[in-house]
Amino acid sequence: MLAASTPTSQRENWDGEAHGLAHPVDGQLDTRHGAILYLDDVTVSFDGFRALNKLTLDIGVGELRCIIGPNGAGKTTMMDVITGKTRPDSGSVFFGQTIDLTRHTEPEIAQLGIGRKFQKPTVFEAMSVHDNLALALAGNKSVWASLRSRLSGAQRDRIGELLATIRLTDHYQRPAGLLSHGQKQWLEIGMLLAQEPQLLLLDEPVAGMTDAETEKTAELLLTLKGQHSLMVVEHDMDFVGSIAQKVTVLAEGSVLAEGSLAQVQANERVIEVYLGR
């Protein structure tokens, strides 16, 4: 099974057990019911405004799911809840069968195997492309380890592979701040992959990209599907059409429709929400 073959090094340092929390048995994520992520009845309100309203959603292992929805539908809030940035008022969020994500901090969730790409590309601008990837690599992330850290041969090879994957091999010495917008987006995706996550959350991965770059990104995501589970929030319908099998439409904090892109585009309620009738 897929999850079993994923390297587990990123979780070695996790001390969830000390808090009496559920933890991956033998360092492996328990996905025996075929889903990697469950959101059940999740509600988040900000000053009375319900950003998420009894949201229920699950993502299968190895699936590539696209999430669409008008502005304010709760897409980014949903990612905040999954990655530990925002705590839900009610409802549960499970990673695999056993890990309750609402009880972990952002760094812990990242180490458990969830990677997140922000809406605005966020990389360490003062550092070279190579150093960005090196920092993101899976491994021990404690202060002590950082003082003694040296890149191993295997890690160098891994960075080389990643550079090839994100097409930045020729730029590895450049400061990330000098990359083009699309290259920064790729670098951030590369950093996510360096973490060896099982689930990738991508918030508008092709925003600001040229058509050619968008096409390359679609290719990249399709190659990741299967090895990783992906959740992609995107507004670009052509892009969504080129990668998605299954699309979930969010509106006002809950799921409005689910199905293939053609199905949801034909859905009366979806049209209503998008056209504001």
Added chain:
Amino acid sequence: MSQPYSLKLAAAAGPRATTLGVGLLLALLMLLPLGHALFPEGHALHVSAYTLTLTGKILCYAIVALAMDLVWGYTGLLSLGHGLFFALGGYGMGMYLMRQIGRDGNYQSDLPDFMVFLDWKELPWFWQGSEHFVWALLVIVLVPGLLALVFGWLAFRSRIKGVYFSIMTQALTFAAMLLFFRNETGFGGNNGFTDFKRILGFGIAEPATRAVLFAATVLLLALALWGARWLVLSKFGRILTAIRDAESRLMFCGYNPLYYKLAIWVLSAVLCALAGALYVPQVGIINPSEMSPGNSIEIAIWVALGGRGTLIGPVLGAAIVNGAKSWFTVAFPEYWLFFLGFLFIAATLLLPNGVLGLLRKKGAQ
């Protein structure tokens, strides 16, 4: 966009040349105490006590600026309370120096003069052990270190950042100053500690003692520079820069910034405290005005003027500002603060990368 620091370091006229230059400068500084201790007054090679003390004082400030650069320049935490850690280190050393006076004070008592003056009959509990030098060293490191640990833990755990963090540090040093101003606190009130006689049994004004204290300061600065350079070039240093530039990205990479911030914050506080401990015996006085908010803000000015995130820049900045200050306060005493303000504005507007940035630009051309 700011120039990448890792590249900046590498491009700095070759790091080897910089290291060599700094090493040479520090070695030259070591000639000053020799000149003071070996040649009698009137000799052409004699270095006056005034010059030695002033230079020693500036070197202590340079260490503080370096400590500030680690938290501000590299990690992006602007502390406006670093003067507190410096002062606490100074007070730790001051307590020991007060006890070294013995019965040679004005009141010929076993108690420090200010306690006699307050009509205290015995040492308060927190003065116990202060007659031992080793104990004093422990106090110098542990008290500011623990204070920084507790304050940092609370602030960083609550994710207090930016200007809020700066204001809190400013409030912390202000509160401490008010506390130390009170006679009841037991640290000599607004007069603080002065009239020191001896350190480790040696006369504090002896040329040899001065020379050794000065040499120890140069040594600490050299060690701090070397250690800080090693630190910022390590993965730990890159993580600090990452905290400064994109903290949330770092968290989602699986690093917990709390521990990194705490580590550099405590290290920086202890470094300040050590500088303070070397400052007090050389200057001969410590009082609560060292904790005044203005003093801590001045530290930030040294760093900004010298060049943030460059290690050597802040050291230069501290030397330039304090060198100018010692001349200016004699020549035009009323205008010093205006001049300081002008320096800060000029550095912000004209030298975004500080003096060092300017030098490197010239060097690159």
